[in-house]
Amino acid sequence: MPWQKSALTLSLILISAIISFAMGFGENRELMRLLTFTDFSIRGQQIFHHTFSAMLSTGQWWRLVTPAFMHFSELHLVFNLLWIWVVGSRIEQLHGRWVMLCLFLSAAILSNLAQFLVSGPMFGGMSGVVYAVLGYSWLWDKQGYRPRFGLPQGLMGFMLVWLVLGYLGILQWVGMGAVANTAHLVGLLVGLLFVLPVKLFSRRVSS
Secondary structure (H helix, E strand, O other): OHHHHHHHHHHHHHHHHHHHHHOHHHOOHHHHHHHOOOOEEEEOOEEEEOOHHHHHHOOOHHHHOHHHHOOOOHHHHHHHHHHHHHHHHHHHHHHOHHHHHHHHHHHHHHHHHHHHHHHOOOOOOOHHHHHHHHHHHHHHHHOOOOOOOOOOOOHHHHHHHHHHHHHHOHHHHOOOOOOOHHHHHHHHHHHHHHHHHHHHHHHHHHO
16 A cells, blocks of 8 residues: 555654654653753743753653654644655655654654754754755755656755754744754755665665
8 A cells, every 4th residue: 555655654653743742842742851851940030941962861862852752732733744754754665664764763763952052942943854855855866866756846945944043033033933953954965865875775786
């Protein structure tokens, strides 16, 4: 069945939806504390969070990935998961489940870490992964590799404009809320860099 070829992508979407609704899109602080990059506490207007090394030393390794599943509004959730379905399912179907899994984990961990270093633990969303799958599929097609993903040519231009608008603060100014710009940028770089090892590995397997 077609959905079985996209089982990983569907699982990522389902986990994101369950977690986002369970934490009330940010209202359930206790659940958030279990899933943010590091644990945190709020005293007055200040946020105090554990360090990265403290998180690792206490064995809370899941936190490297779980912020990617947290979303803070219905629009945020739908926007990200639509891209994950459209692009991620193509990657899983054409390049295999392991490629999609490795791309997801690399993008989630590195974009989460980068965003944490810039802003602390109060962030979430699959946007870094979205930029990774878009960057990967765009560069793969741009290099003329096969099989092609066949995404619209102007898609990457749109996402780059969106990235610039985020860094300029325009998205937040028009009411989009805080934007994890660093996660977007790092996710994009991960996706672009991921093309080379996948191509080299596919050549080795086929030779």
